Structure formats: C-alpha cells, structure tokens
Amino acid sequence: MPASGFTTVKGRILTRQTLYSAEGLCLRYCLKTDSGPLTVDVPDQAQVAFVPQFAVAAVTHRFPTITCRSLSLKDFQQQPMAAVYCHNRKLFRELQRWSREHNIALHEAEIRPHQRYLIERFIALDAEFFGRFADDDATHFIASKARPVTLGDDIKLRVVSLDVECSFTGELYSIGLYGEDEQKQPLRKVIMVGPEQEGEDWIAWVADERQLLVALVAWFAEWQPDVILGWSVVTFDLALLWRRFTFHRILPALGRDGAVLEWLVEDKFRPETLQLPGVVVLDGIDWLKAAFYKFDRYSLEYVSRQLLGEGKQIHDVDNRGQEITRLFQQDKLALARYNLSDCRLVWEIFGKTHLLPFAIARAQLTGLEFGRVGASVAAFNNLYLPHLHRAGYVAPASPLSDGLESPGGYVMDSIPGLYRDILVLDFKSLYPSIIRTFLIDPLGMILGLQQPTSETVEGYRGARFARQQHILPQLVEKLAQAREQAKLNQDAPLSQAIKIIMNSLYGVLGSRGCVFHDARLASSITMRGHWIMQTTKAWIEQQGYQVIYGDTDSTFVWLGEHHGIEDPVAFGHQLAANITQKWREHIKQAFALDSSLELEFDSHYQRFLMPTLRGSSEGSKKRYVGAVRSSDGELELVFKGMEQVRSDWSPLAKRIQYELYHRLFNDCDVTEYLAAQAELLQQGKLDEELVFSKQLRRSLDAYQSNVPHVKAAQMQVDALNDPSYGKKGQRIDYVITVNGPEPQALRRSAIDYSYYLDKQIKPIAEPVLSLLQMSFEQLVLRQMTLI
Template identity: 45%
Template sequence: MVLELAQAIYQGFVLSRQQIQVNGKLRLCYWLKSHQHLLKVWVDGEQPLFFIKLTQRAKVTEILNQSQVRFDIFSSQLKHFDQNPVCVVKFRSLPQFYEAKQLLENQVTLYEEDIRHTDRYLMERFIKGAAWVKGHATHKQGYVEITQAQFKASDDYRPNLDMLSIDIECNGEGVLFSIGLVTKLEQFVIMIGEPQPATVEVIWVHDEIALLQELVTQINRLDPDVLIGWNVIEFDANILAERAQANGVALSIGRDGGAMSIFKGNYTRVLIPGRVMLDGIDMMKNATYHFETFKLSFVAEKILGRTKLIAQDDRLEEIIRQFHHDKPALAAYNMQDCQLVLDIFLKLNLLEFALARTQLTGLELEKMGGSVAAFTNLYLPLLHRSGYIAPNLSEHGISFDSPGGYVMDSKPGLYQNILVLDFKSLYPSIIRTFCIDPMGLIEGLQAPNDAIEGFNKGKFSRTQHHLPGLVASLASAREKAKLNSDMMLSQAIKIIMNSLYGVLGSKGCRFYDPRLASSITMRGHQIMQQTRTWIEQLGYEVIYGDTDSTFVCLPECLASHECQAVGKQLMHTINDKWRNQLVERFGLDSYLEIEFETHYSPFFMPTIRGQEIGSKKRYVGQVVEAGEKKLVFKGMETVRSDWTEIAKEYQQAVIRALFDGEDAVVITHQYISRIFAGEVDEKLVYRKKLGKSVELYTKNIPPQVRAAKQAIEEGLLTSARKGTQIPYYLSTNGPRFAVPDKLKDIDYYQYIEKQILPIYEMLPNAAQLSIRPDGQQSLSLL
C-alpha cells in the first residue's frame, strides 16, 4: 500500500548520497535516517557547474557552441584570488557537463569542476550530516520517499544506527566459500556445502550463486544501517562485486532494492542506497589509533584480549584445507572474525566517532582519510559568501619548504624535578591569534598597511578571514563536548583542529600556500624561544623544548606540592606575558594558552648514542597517578616497534632501577644470564613489514626479507607481499623465520650486543661492559 501525504518535515541524518540522470536532468538522491523513518529524498532543479575567468568567456562560448553542447553562462559577483572576476557555467545534464570538461581540457582553466554535485548541495547549505527535510512525502514499503525536497541544516541530531559485521572467506582467486554475518542479536554463517553439525549457526547452500542470493536475502531481512568489516571496502566488497558479476547475481542490498555499486579511483567507494559501509582499519586510523600492524588478530588481542581461531600470517592454505575437510571449523573461524570486528567497533565507539566526524565536517560517514576534503567542505561555502572562488592546486606558483616544529637542543642527564608546560593546541591558537587564513592572505596583500605581518612576505587581514572563526567554533564545541562527556566528539574535534596546519602545508590541497604554513611554524618557533627566555629570566633552567612543550628543571630539594605550585605560577605568568606582548606589539588578542601539564620526578634525558650531546624526542620520566608510580617513555626502545620484547622489558627494568637508586649493572647481568640460558627465546623475535613483495628485493636484502625467502623455500609461507609482517630471529646462520617453539641456534651474543648493551650504555655514568662471543661464563665487567 502506498500512502501519499501533503508537505511534511522530517529531521534526519544523511546515510548515502547519489547523483543520477533522469530524463536528461540531474537528480540528487539522499537517504536519511530519522527517529521513526528511513527517508529517500529527491532534490531536483540543481545544475552541474564550474567557474571560469571572465576573460575566457568568449573562448568557452565558442568551443561549446561548436560542439553543440547546451549550457548557460552567467556573470557573477565572485572573483579569483588574483582579483579577476569569474563567470559560472551551468549545464542541463550530466553528460553535457562531462563533455564540456573534456572539450575545454588543456584550453581553458576550470575552477571547482571536481566538486561532486551531491556534496556541493549540502556544503553550500552548511549541512553536516544532520538536516531538516521538507517536501512531498509518500509512504512506501520500508521507507518514506520525499520529492521536491528542500534541506536545512540541523546541528543537534545524531541517529541510532544498527550495525552488521560482515566477513567473507574465499580462495586465492576470490571464489567464495562462506560469508559470516553478525549483529548484536544474530550470528550465523552462510556456507557452501552439505548440511552437517557445527558449533555455530550455519545456513548451508549448494553453490556460489546460492551463497550470493542468500546473502542478499539475509542483509535485506536484517536491514542494517551500517555494514562493517576489516578491510571490508578494499577486499570483501570488491570480491563480492566481482563474484556477483561473474555469476550473474545482482547484489540488490539497497534499501529500495537497488544494487551495491563499486567506484574505483584514488580510493574505492562503495555505494549501497540507504546504507553505509565502514572499514574498521580506516576508522581506527582516522581516530589516531597506532599499532605495529593493523591485522585483525593483532588489534583484537590488544583491544579485546582475544585471538583469532587461525592466527598465522599465511592462513589461506589453512582456510582452503578447512573448507574441503573441516567446514564447521571454518564456519566458527568466519563468524569469530565478524564478532571480533563488531566488538572492536562497540568497545572503541568507532561508529560514534564516524558520526561525530561527519557532524563536524559534513563528509560522508565512510569517507577515508579526508583532511583536505574536510577543510574544503568547511571553507568553500564561507569563501563563496565573501566573494571568492577556490583556486586550483598550487596555481600561485610559489613553492618552498616550510620548517617543521621547533625542537630545542636538549641538556642530557638525570633530573629529580622536571615540569612540562604545553601550549594548548599551539598551531590552531596561532591561526586564531594571528589571523592566518587563505583568503586573509590575499586580502592582507591587497591592503598591507593594516595587515598582520607573517613570515616569508605573508601578510594577513585583521578582518577578512574565516579560518580563525572556524578554529574558535571548533574550540568552543570541544569544550562543550568535554562538559557533556562526549569523548568521541571531543576526539574528532581535536583531530580536525590539529589537521588544519597540515592541510595548509599539503600540496594536495587547493588552498596550499607555503606562506600560510611557514607563518604558522615559524611563529611557533618564535613563541617557543620567547617562552624559554621568559622562564630563564625567572631563574629556572630550560633543558628541552619540542614543538609546543617546554621542559623546566626545578631544584632537587623541592617537594612535589612545591613543584606543582611553581608549575601553576609559571603557567599564569607566561600567559599574562603573551597577552600583554600581543596587545602592545600587534594590537591583537592572545588565544595562546600554556598549561602546566606534568611533573616528572625523576626524569632522564639520554645522549645520542656514541656522542655526548643530548638526544631529541627521546626521554623517560616518572609520574604518580592514583598513588602509583608510572614510567612514561617517549621515543625510547620500549615504545618502538623495531625492537624486541626483551629489549623493551629490559629497558623498563633498568630505568626502574635507575630511578629507584638500584644497581643497573646487576639488572643487566640478570637479563644477559636469562638470554644465554634460553629462558626468554620467544621474546627475541623481531617483527617487520615488507616494503614490497619479497621477489622485488634483489640488491639490498634486509633481515626480514632473508627470513621471508627462507620461509617460502621451506614451505612455511606460500608468498610474502608488500605489507606482510615477517617474524624472524637472529640465528648463528643469519636471520630465520620465527615459528613459535621452534627457534634454534639463536645467536645470543648478537642480542646482547644489539638489544641490551645499547640501552645500558645510554645510562648516566654507565660502567663499561664487555661480553665475549664464547658464552655466558665469559661475561665480565671492566
């Protein structure tokens, strides 16, 4: 039954967007989730467009008329950054738009022609995920269709979305064996084969066609808003699309019966009408999680404390064996992978993070990476309202390297009391304080007498800018998110704020200008150096500084509460000094805010190995949290993935001994003895990724490649491609592939020399140790 309604208004959140041509005209289709309904919304009357400079109008008109392309060209109130006025060129249909782009390529410079029409519509209305929709509503099976729709931004709506975790198992050619599906309420596997008992629920099907058809049936029955998986977009979705095409099966899993579509370009896009597909790896990277490897087995163990049923790196052979000889075991493995992904999403609130990111940027929920796209989405509509169009990549022709963050030479040594003062969001604060902005740079150069002086001839308008306001709104939103305990929104805002400098310094951004990036980093250098000077004038020693952090040494005699008091006083004093100086020197309000972050007691800053000068970005300090002592390592072996577990364990122990006044030599002897006795063999394994497929290494062959080649020769691996993590150990015959409980002929001496002694030797006043290669008994102290 179809029920037609009059004009209706709904509040919803955009799940998917699509641009299609109907009867020769562009139609925009958006699916939204509301509290009570699923909405399929049609927007008509939008025309594809791009901009050209007014000086090119006659040429464009001539070229398009000759090819009988239907178009309209209008003068506009907009201009280019070079102050030339521009025209807007609009088209009646998508094919004419694309034909015009092809005809004008290499003859006329086009602007904003790469902005997707579905994105432009939402962007220009400042719609970031949530929207009010008004139009003619018709109730259909499972959703409400809205035509003649109009959108308006809604800032405070976030939907409850249902997730379905999906995982496929297949052979090396992509031929499907089974598909696992897991929600909060249901868990089962669809598998090819004759019915047989299994520990998990299995829907048995006869062949691959039936497998794909059953998948369509089950997804439509479960009706999820979001499909999730591990590498699901680049792998699972691609394989499913290829196998569906090969078998003549339509993957009709859209909310309206539409098929799943795959679009390949710089990255793979998956379009499912009314649904979203999110990849777990990408979500974790966007949320700034870091792991040695993003393999599901590794991440699940770290996050959930659980492992996969088939854990080895080269598991394809075992999957094929189980499919032919032990299908119930494969079903259990398949379903467990789905469950692990769902549990990771739930524990880390990854879906909430995706929603929060879209609320801030307007990007699609599934958008991978996207710092440049987010900046464009936020900035472009503001730029248009100020009378400018966006420039093309590096059109200004200016290119030079901007310096990185300020890193001060360190004063190595063991200290009793170190305070760390951090500037809160230093680069965003510089942007806000000094009005650093792409349009502001153009306006500042037009009226330099009243502009704020930047660096490398950059000048910035005091009034004509947008980025400082964006930073201010983001900072305010983050404080509000913290007050509301919305940690995912707070984290999303932090990531976006910290990406602003990187975007302006990226040649892949249309607003890239090295005068912008250098005016941020060089101002950061100036701020850090002046802050150090003020602290030293107050009678304290600064032993190190890094980007936005200043390390201050206090007298050993001070107690913890006295150090805390000094830290708070320094914080207030420095902030007052910056407020006063910026008013006096620039006539600017200061948004710089230094915070007393940490009191380390003790604190150790090592030297560079083999030298007497202090290291950079490497230190360890002790803090007290909830009455317990905790070591905080930065850049040391214990937090690096290219050192063995024994090295990390030893460094923790020897630093603890150093801080507690114990004998580091005794600790070192104990670890050396344990290594020579074979007590810690499993902790001697290195794990390194291959930078390319193993067969492409021909000249310089690093240890992990030698181990991978040996493993392939001995049948321990079938292949080793780029990104494969290779576990290996150092034997007396060179690097060897590490198989648990089968490490033989370990070259213990190399481990002492390369994993233990370098750590010991960085300690202050370290005695010289000498170990000869003829065994444990030769250990001696010189």
C-alpha cells in the same frame, strides 16, 4: 500532508551520489529517518565550476550547450568570475581538458555536484528536504530545496558486523552477521555452505556457494542494514564477495532497494572507490587509525586481545587459513562459531573505542561523507568554501605558493642528563590557537596584502592579514567552543573528532594538495610557533628555572637540584597560568589582539633521562624516558622515540630496556642485571625473545632493498612454494642467525647471539651505562672473564 502534496522530510544522510543520464544530473541521497529508510532525489542539477569572465566568450563558443553566468564573485587576483553550468559528465570532462590546454583557470571543478549542493547550504550530515513523495511511494522523495537540521540521537541506525570465511583460493565457506536493530534486538546469523545440521538455530544452511550469495542478498533486502562494520571489510570481505558475485553472474544487490555493490575504479578495492547506496561501511583498522589509536600490529587477533582481553576462537591463529579449511571439512559448527565470534569481536571493539559515534561526529563537523576516512583537504574545503563564496570570492584553481616551503615545528636543542623533577608544559592546540590569535587566513592574507601595513597583522615571509575580513579564525573558534562543550558533556568521541580536525588545519594549509596552500600561510603558523616557544623558554628561565628541551608545543622545565617546592604539580599549574596571562598581556600590548594561547600543565616526571645522540655528547631530540608517579604510588615509565616504542626491536631488547630504566629510576643496580642477561642470552635461554615480527608493507616484488624481513619472507615463499607469504600485509616472524635472517618456523642455522648482543642490547644499554661512566664493552668483557 498539505493539499498541494508538498511537504518536508528530515533524516541522516548515509550515502550521496550523482546520477548521470541523458536528461541531465540527479543528486541522490539515501537517508535514515525516524520512520525508516528514505531515498531523496534532487533532479535537474548541474556540474558547477568557475572561470574568469574574460574567458566566457571562448568557453561558450567551444561549448555552446554549456551555460555561463556572470557573478559578483572574484578570484584571489581580483578578477571577476563567471559560473559554468554543465549537465553532461562527458562534456564537463572535455571542458576540463580544453581549459588546461588553453591555460584557462577552471576553479572548484573537483567539487562533485552531490557534495556542492550540501556544503553550499551548510549541510553536513543531517538535513531537511522540501518537496513531495514520488507517486505515493513513502520511501522515495523528490526534493527542490534543503537546509541543515540537528537530529542528535533521534535517528537510530541499524548496524551489523560482517565477516567472510573462505578457502585459500577464495571460494566462500560461510558469512557471519552480528549486531542489533534500532530497538537493540540482537542479530546472530551465519550462512554456511553444507548439509543441514542440528545444534544452532542461528545457522542458515545452503547447498553451495551460489545459494550462499542468493541467501545473503535476501538477508540484506529483508534486514536493510544502515552500517556495516568489519575488519579489512572493504579490501577483503566486500572485494571477495564482489568477485564471487561476478563469477556466478549474480547481481551483488546489497544496497538500498536492491542497489548493487560497485567500485568506481576497476580492480581498486578501496574505501574511496566503494559505492553501496544506502549503506555506510566502516573498517575497524582504518577508523582506529583515524581516531589515533596505535598498535604494534592491526590484526583482529592482536587488537582484540589488547582491547578486549580475548582473541579469535581458533587453535592455530598463525595458520588460520589451513585451520579454517579443516573446520569446514570436518567441523562446520565450530567454523560457524568462529565466524560469528570474529563478527562479535569487531562489534565489541567498535563499542569499546566508540568508533561509530566518532565517525558520526566527524561527518557532522566536516560535511564529509559518513564513513569516509582521511580527506582532510576535502574537509577543509567543505568548511571553508561556503563562507568564502558569501564573502564574494572563489577558491584558487591551484596552489598560490611560489615553492618556498615553511619550516616544521620548533624543536629545541636538548640538554642531556639524568634529572629529578621535570615539569612538562604544553600549549593547548598551539597551531589552531595561533590561527585564532594572529588572524591567519587565506582570504585574510589576500585582503591584508592590499591594505596599509598599519591596519594589518604581520605574518612571516611577507604575509599580512586583514583584521576584519577573515574566515578561518572564526571557524577555529567555533570548533574550540564546541570541543569545550563536548568535554563538559563528557562526549569523548565528539571531543576527539574536533581535536583531530582542528590540528589538521595547519597540515592542510601546508599541503600542496590543497588549492589554498601558500608557504606564507603555513610559515606564519610554524614560525610564529617558533617565536612563541623561544619566548616562553626565556620567560621561564627568567624565573630561575632551566628549560632542558622543547618540541613543537611542549616545554620541559627542570626545577633544579634544590628547588624547595613541596608540590611540583601545583607549582606546574600555577607556572602555566602565569605564562598564559603574560602572553595575554604581551599580545594585547604588542599587536592589539586578544590571545587565545593557553599553556597547560601536562605532567611531572619525578625522574627523567634525556639521552645523548649515539657516539656524541650532543643531546638527542624527540627521544627521552621519564617516570611519573601513578595513583597507586608506583613509578610508571614513559618512553618517547626510544626502542621501546619501535617495531624493529626484539622483545628481548624492549624488556631489558624497560627493566634498565625501572632500576635506574628506583636507584637499583643495573650492571649486574645487564651482565646476567648477557650471560643468559649466550647460553640460549632467551631464544623465545629473539624473534622479530614485521609486516610486509608491499608485495615482495615491489621491494628495492633486501632488508631482513624481506629476505626471510622470500625464503618462506621459496621453501613452501607458497606466494601468499610474500603478499602485502603478511606478517613475517624471523630471527637473525649466523647465516643471516631466517623465518622462525623454518630456521636451520644457529642463532647469531653476537648480533643480538651488539645490535640489540648494546644500543639500549649505552645511554644508562654512560651515566655510570662505564662502557658496554667493559661490562661484557668483565662478564666473559667470569664465565
């Protein structure tokens, strides 16, 4: 260390927060370094916002302790701006309220100090701080400067999966912990309430719930995890722990150096309100959805069986609450194994899906807090604002749009029918490519509207974009280059993170929640997309092939009855390359721009059905089914928008639909199969496939309509006198009877087979039968005469 005592430290920022005191603001960053945990404080900071310079006198007169400083920055209306520096949180809130009352625009007031400090320095996740250690404390650093660094895999995180078991009323039975340290040494631990038993050395026995909480605090202090994984870990496990800590009047000291678990909004147990300094919390459900994994349901039992081929270690999963209490009372060792198994399943799901590397990559790319899901508007601001400031501008105080909204993605009228040899061609990242190609940018539009038309790129609805001064096209280009490099490196989590971020940019510009929202911007993306799709269709049809459908960025090309093409896949690749080249030439000639549009071959459907709308000869949209040839030579079915991929259809309907199209595409009989299934249904031999399973998206009392699964849930609550069956998230299994929907477990009435025949089988059979010029009524009537 230099004689002056000043030095630098590097690390990965796990959590960030602003500390408020009478002395002012201090920014606190909890890092993980290659030598262990480190807390970095940046003192003497302020909350920053911007106001027009003409308002400075009024602001300083009303708030004498607030500092205003004139800058060379302007707003989008070209007004000179001044920075406002406030060292008191309460005073800043008063300023916000006063500015609204006096109609004074306060720009970028929503940016939190600990976030602004990083993004203005282009720091996303990894940082180097310059300063000194506090009073010879090797775990506490006082910083005066910071800059971004790239640490890669140098930082090893200590990760643990956590799961809580409890009674119906919330009393804790046990807490499971599963993971490994930085050296890949395993962790297996369950803290269990009860008298000590022999059998497993990884069980720590405690006398009661209070001692369990004390033991958990001691474990966190000793082991110091950097990341907690779990399943509904924020909304259930940590929320329950906080309640039990509060009940016993014990500080929930689970964070760095004994920092307590807190919630920024009282009784709002959500990831965005969680505050646990030094510890990142990742919920499996939220991060699977963030990475665009899709499941019919997101219970740990269901997802683990889908991904890992195994489920919970418990006999009665559907009634696991009663089973857990029984085990606690009668077989605590079995409960401990179950508790630890749940932790392991979550750990292995994260490993299988690479969710932790995905979360890290997302934070590195966007500057969002490590572990924060969603927040696409915040991610856009993090990427855009530092470049905007260096260009001499501040963000708008509110959206600029006049209320005229942009159209959605292009969806072509389809040509219904049963086809052979359909090629699907997709534009690679169409909207980001449009942004790059046509220089679509918030600042670029403001500047372009001030320039001669001949020197700009024309957009839509009056937009024009500067050819030289823009930000977003370069950001997209860097992201695209980084994604290509990630693909070359076979870094799937990074590639997926970049793809999601790139595709979110249009959504952000089209959102009223974003201050950069302007319908001219969003329309210049979507309407340009319409033009590109329509022009692509025309070019393909000029070559003698028919486009039967198009959707946003996909074009469906029919090669024709007698196309004579020996290798449709090779032809599809060549056709896509030819159209891509044609776009390069056209955009260069018409706009004097370089095209980033790239059309790619996606798939070859050997058989394909584009159905009609029900009761109409008009072709459907966003609904089709096709068959592709797999590597083993079998036909694999792909459903889009059909009942097969929707949760409100019975297992029977899904199975029959799949078999119908499998038979149709393999030129096998479908009518005899349908008739046989209708007969089996009415004989009661398919009852197990008639159970609907739907989740309550809100509590029962919040529903306005009495839809079937809500009715069934209410019946279950009333019959069992148990309100838990009506809580948000509860899964309801029910059947339709002659007396309406009834819970499967409590069914008293006969099943209404006519409902399943008319409302479940008929809708999925009609698109196939119409091709055979037969109606469902004819088929069923013929079958009934044979019974």
